[in-house]
Each structure stands twice: as C-alpha cells, then as structure tokens.
Amino acid sequence: MAGVGLTPNDGRWTAAQTRAQFAAIAQLRWRITVNAFRRKGGAGEMIARIITYPLFAGFAFGPTILVGIGAYYFALNGHLDHISWLLWGTFVLCQLLNINLGQPGTTFDPTQLIRFPLSLSNYVAVRLFFGLLTPANVIGSLMALAVAVGATVALPALWFYSLLSLAIFAAANALFSRMVFAWVDRWLSTRRAREIFTGLIFFFSLGFQYLNFTFNPAYNHHHQANAVSAARLNAGINFYHHALPFLAALPPGLTSSSLVAAHRGQPLAALGFMLGCAAFAAAFFAVFALRMRTEFRGEDLSDQANAVSRKAKSPAKSIAAAPASSAAQPEIRFLGLSSVTTAVLGKELLYVRRNTGIFYSLVAPVVMVFLFAGRLATHSNATWLFPAAMAYTLLGVAPLAYNSFGLEAEGSQFYFMAPVRLRDVFFAKNLVNFLLAFVEIAAVFIIITMIARMPSLLNAASGLLWAATTLLFSTTLGNRRSITAPKKITVAKMGSGKQASPLSALISMGLLMGSAGIGAGLLFLGIFFGMPWLPLPIFAVLAGVAVFVYVRSLDSIDRFALAHRDELFEELCKK
Structure with missing residues (x-):
C-alpha cells in the first residue's frame, strides 16, 4: 500500500487515491490467495477446492432452478403474490447457510487496515465487500435472479419490474446478512453470549427438522387419514393468514407486491413497494455501518480485552513458603495415565x-x-x-x-x-x-x-x-x-x-x-x-x-x- 496514503499539495483527499487504496487491497488479497497455494501443502488445498467447488456449484444450481421454475409457474397462472413464498424460502436458506458455512475466512484481520490512512466510508466499503461474496449470498443472488428470469419468461412485459425489484431484494438480503453477522460478532465476544446464541441455533434448527418430520406427509409410512394432523395443518394455515399482513410489509412481501402492482398496470404502486424494500436495505446498511464505525474507532472484541478484572483478595495472614524438598516428588498417575x-x-x-x-x-x-x-x-x-x-x-x-x-x-x-x-x-x-x-x-x-x-x-x-x-x-x-x-x-x-x-x-x-x-x-x-x-x-x-x-x-x-x-x-x- 505504499504511496496510497500520500496527499497532494492542497492536503485534500482525491478520488484517485481512494481507487488506489481499493486496488492495493484487492491486489493484497489476490497475492495472499495465490501465495497460499505455493507454500508446502498448497497443492493439496488446490485439489480440495477443485473437488469441492463443483459440488458447491451443483448445490447452488439446484435451488436456483427450482425457484426459477416456481416463479414461472406462479406468473403463468396469475399467482404473482405466491412469489413471496419463494423469496421467503430464499431468505431462510441464505440465513441457514450463513449459520452453517459462516462468513468467508480472511487471510488477515481486516481491522488491521485501520492503521493505514483509510477513511471511515472507505473502511465500511471494504468490510462490506469482504462479506458480500459468501457462498450464502452468492446462492441468494442467483435464486433472486432465477425468480426474475422465471417471471420474465412467463410475463415478458414485466421484465423491467422483475429485474429491478429482485435486484433490490437481493441487495436487502445480502445487507441483512452482513448486518446480522457484524453484530453477532459483537454479541459473541463473551462466552455466556456464545452459549446462549448456540443454544438458540440448536433449538431453531432442530425444531425445524422436528416440524418437517411431523407435518411432512412424505414421512407418514401408514398412509392413513389422521385427524390430528389435519387439525394441525388447519391451525398452521390459520396462523399463516393471521401473520400475512405482517409478512407483506417485509422485503419478500414488498417484492411480490411490486410485481402484482406492475402486472395490474399500477407503476407508481409498484415503485412504492420497491422503495419500501430499498428502505429496508438502507436500514440494514445503516446498522452495519454503525457497527463498523465502532470497530473503526478501535474496539477490541478479543476475550482478553473483554475479561473482567477482579481485585485480588489480600490474605489475612502471611503464609510461610513451604520448604523445598530435596527429593523429587513421585509422579501421580490417574488410571495409569501420565x-x-x-x-x-x-x-x-x-x-x-x-x-x-x-x-x-x-x-x-x-x-x-x-x-x-x-x-x-x-x-x-x-x-x-x-x-x-x-x-x-x-x-x-x-x-x-x-x-x-x-x-x-x-x-x-x-x-x-x-x-x-x-x-x-x-x-x-x-x-x-x-x-x-x-x-x-x-x-x-x-x-x-x-x-x-x-x-x-x-x-x-x-x-x-x-x-x-x-x-x-x-x-x-x-x-x-x-x-x-x-x-x-x-x-x-x-x-x-x-x-x-x-x-x-x-x-x-x-x-x-x-x-x-x-x-x-x-x-x-x-x-x-x-x-x-x-x-x-x-x-x-x-x-x-x-x-x-x-x-x-x-x-x-x-x-x-x-x-x-x-x-x-x-x-x-x-x-
């Protein structure tokens, strides 16, 4: 990064210097990635990536094709409001992948960039870019694009609204993930918070599996009518209808509402729904930037920095040191172990x-x-x-x-x-x-x-x-x-x-x-x-x-x- 911190004679920072900083950071990341494969063991890691990346691509294209077909079917049959189901599925899948796969592991701590002449806005942009290319965000963006393509193929007149509204939804989805992970890192700075957070993940993920096995007819081996299951299904449907007004005010519902309004010939209403989704994206970015501002000011989230210092209690009486034994103490073994x-x-x-x-x-x-x-x-x-x-x-x-x-x-x-x-x-x-x-x-x-x-x-x-x-x-x-x-x-x-x-x-x-x-x-x-x-x-x-x-x-x-x-x-x- 030599030379990117120099200022011209008038002392003002220029856009050229900002571009030079971003280019230097990108070059640094690229060189670290390339050099990692040149050291001992790097060839094996390269082989592992060559094997796993096609598997990941296959996993990514599966849900992408499914939501694309679903969007085409709903649009062709006049059920554009049902596209919100696909978008909610996309959102939930992205968050589950973020939890299980995590954010991309950087080869260096991004907070080390603070020591360089980097402005807050540039630091926020760098941290945002570092986290956008996660596997979950890539899959979410591909699924949003597939929904837009499916709706456009079924209704070509909606191509502009489909691409624009789904692009805004993809941005809101990615920014939500970055916002949550930025604050989760802050909350996980203590061991008690890590235990509580993992317990919540454990409860919700396994609870989801329990609901799947309980309500999914594919796991019913008896193939008999079950009055209890029917009652549970009706209760779930009633709960969905009660929650629908609240869900419609969130990004997946706003995106599908914009498509419905555009299909009905109401461009202003469609634009309003898009602006509502964009407002969510802006709010997510603002909360993320607030967290990055605290990091930029030097907050340390290590366990050592967050350890609570306790005053040592002074002993009431002085304790004499035990006399040193000239003979070595015999080794105490537990269950025959050293x-x-x-x-x-x-x-x-x-x-x-x-x-x-x-x-x-x-x-x-x-x-x-x-x-x-x-x-x-x-x-x-x-x-x-x-x-x-x-x-x-x-x-x-x-x-x-x-x-x-x-x-x-x-x-x-x-x-x-x-x-x-x-x-x-x-x-x-x-x-x-x-x-x-x-x-x-x-x-x-x-x-x-x-x-x-x-x-x-x-x-x-x-x-x-x-x-x-x-x-x-x-x-x-x-x-x-x-x-x-x-x-x-x-x-x-x-x-x-x-x-x-x-x-x-x-x-x-x-x-x-x-x-x-x-x-x-x-x-x-x-x-x-x-x-x-x-x-x-x-x-x-x-x-x-x-x-x-x-x-x-x-x-x-x-x-x-x-x-x-x-x-x-x-x-x-x-x-």
Whole structure:
C-alpha cells in the first residue's frame, strides 16, 4: 500500500487515491490467495477446492432452478403474490447457510487496515465487500435472479419490474446478512453470549427438522387419514393468514407486491413497494455501518480485552513458603495415565464444555437419530438402522482430530518448549475424541433400543468394531494433518469455528464415506449369502490393524512434529 496514503499539495483527499487504496487491497488479497497455494501443502488445498467447488456449484444450481421454475409457474397462472413464498424460502436458506458455512475466512484481520490512512466510508466499503461474496449470498443472488428470469419468461412485459425489484431484494438480503453477522460478532465476544446464541441455533434448527418430520406427509409410512394432523395443518394455515399482513410489509412481501402492482398496470404502486424494500436495505446498511464505525474507532472484541478484572483478595495472614524438598516428588498417575496426559485430558474436556460449537456438532446428530429412528424403524431395515445411525454420529466426532491445536493457537508453541512428549499430548487429545464417540454411540444405542428395538448382539458387535476401525484410522491421519495443515479457530467470530482446513475436511469425509461403503458392502454380502456373521471377523482383523497403525504413528509423532513445526506455527501464530 505504499504511496496510497500520500496527499497532494492542497492536503485534500482525491478520488484517485481512494481507487488506489481499493486496488492495493484487492491486489493484497489476490497475492495472499495465490501465495497460499505455493507454500508446502498448497497443492493439496488446490485439489480440495477443485473437488469441492463443483459440488458447491451443483448445490447452488439446484435451488436456483427450482425457484426459477416456481416463479414461472406462479406468473403463468396469475399467482404473482405466491412469489413471496419463494423469496421467503430464499431468505431462510441464505440465513441457514450463513449459520452453517459462516462468513468467508480472511487471510488477515481486516481491522488491521485501520492503521493505514483509510477513511471511515472507505473502511465500511471494504468490510462490506469482504462479506458480500459468501457462498450464502452468492446462492441468494442467483435464486433472486432465477425468480426474475422465471417471471420474465412467463410475463415478458414485466421484465423491467422483475429485474429491478429482485435486484433490490437481493441487495436487502445480502445487507441483512452482513448486518446480522457484524453484530453477532459483537454479541459473541463473551462466552455466556456464545452459549446462549448456540443454544438458540440448536433449538431453531432442530425444531425445524422436528416440524418437517411431523407435518411432512412424505414421512407418514401408514398412509392413513389422521385427524390430528389435519387439525394441525388447519391451525398452521390459520396462523399463516393471521401473520400475512405482517409478512407483506417485509422485503419478500414488498417484492411480490411490486410485481402484482406492475402486472395490474399500477407503476407508481409498484415503485412504492420497491422503495419500501430499498428502505429496508438502507436500514440494514445503516446498522452495519454503525457497527463498523465502532470497530473503526478501535474496539477490541478479543476475550482478553473483554475479561473482567477482579481485585485480588489480600490474605489475612502471611503464609510461610513451604520448604523445598530435596527429593523429587513421585509422579501421580490417574488410571495409569501420565501426568501430562491427565493434564491435557482435563484441559480438552474443559474446551468441549466451553466450546458451544463443538457441543452443537456432537448433540445435533444424536437428536437427528432420535427424530429419524422412530419413523425408519421397520422390520425390513432393522439390520441397517444401528450401523447407519452410528456412522451418522461419527460425522461430528471424526473431524475433531484433524485440527487438534486450532483452539490453542499461539499456545501450541509451549508444547515444544515444555519438557513433555507430544506423544502424550496427542494421546490425551485423541482420548477425548474416543470418549466422545463412545458416549455418542451409547446414546444412539439407547435411543434405538427405546424407540425401535434393541439391535442384535452380532449387529452391535460388528458395528462397534467398524466404528473403532474407522475412528482409529481417521485419528491417525488427523494427527498428521493437525501439524501440517492446522486452522486457527477464533470462537468469538461467527463462522470461524470450522474444525479443519478444506483438504482435511475432504479427507475426513472421504475416509468416513469409504469406510461406510465397505461396511455396508460387507453387511449386504452377509445378508445375501445367509452369513450375517461375515462382517464380524473381518472388522476384528481391521480393528487390530488400525490399533497397530495408530500406536506406531504415535511413537513417531514427536519427530514428525519437530520436522513440521514451522508449518504449524505459521498458521496458528498469525494475526
């Protein structure tokens, strides 16, 4: 950014300097992105992105095509007011994606730009641009464009109103996301607020799934008329009609109302509805700018800055120092574990208790199994129910091993300075993952036993051996990836709690899916050939191999970590 802070002779800031600042920031972001693929491990990250981006594109085009077809159908049949349903679906989907995918992780802290001669308006513009290109906002904009195209194809005379009103809606939707995330970062600056916010997300997301399974006829296996369901449906319809006047005054309702007014030949009314939606967008931007102004003035949202200082109580009596013992104190072992392993184990359990993001990822699969088990428990799929549920619960545990030092950040350096073996440190971290997996599998077993029926002993033993094999192999790879491809986690930032780098997440998912495919294939072969015991000895042998590989990997983890410590510190110690 050299040269962009110089002012001309009259001392006034010029538009050319503003353009130079934006160009310098864009060039900086581009160079950081390019250079990230040139360092060690960058090729793997590039491969991961090449694989995941087409998957993301497919996921994005699916809802986009659906809302486009829906808009065409509603416009063709004269139900332009129903387009608000599509827009509400677009809005809800964007917010759910923002919560689950988070905001884009920048390679540097944008607040560091404050030290340069940057005006408040330019800082707000930069921060706004950084957050607009999120996956959720891209999908929302594409869906809004699809609605405009669908309505235009059905009613070509509305092309101008469709494009303009949907463009305003897309802007309001994106600005709402930026506003919410800017203030959520402020609210999440304390641990108690993070716990409350995660609880709300947990309640609403799983509550939505419960409503889906309860009211969706596709999950009714009996195909019988249900008076209670009909009554619930009528109650929901009545509630919708009562809430409709309030919903019509919000951006999705205003956008559909503008299309209805334009179709009726009322351009002034259509323009008024568009201005109402634009007023919402302006209000969202104003609230976002207010938050950015506070950041621009130097507010620090770190846990250290928000810690409450307490006065230390002075002791009533002076306490004499204990005499130093000349003999070394014997090491106290807990359950045969070394003192280092015990200390790290306690610290990791404290992380799990205080990190609500990890708690959500662990509890959500168990709750989903609770919702699914009763409806999928039939005689034909009883054999598959427990293994499938167990594989699903491992989705929350397996990725934890791929970023073991993410929460410790700069503190990971002390492991290399202290007289401890990293073997003991990793074993303690892995032990927590094994314990969490055991608790989750036990919870799934109890849920299936109570709601459906108890799995057979043979099925349970085969499933447990499969889970042990999968978890051991995944943990072995995860320990190495935790050193070579760590990811710093800032719990006070919404969406920064992803547990692994893109390539590590892809490896974890691929290993879990591959192992699940092998397990399902063996289970199918056992059923097909009338040998249900077939998976048991095979999984027993694989579990023994997994234990051997895991132990050998732990024995060499100290040398491996010492050889790759620069890669570890480069990522975890950056600001």
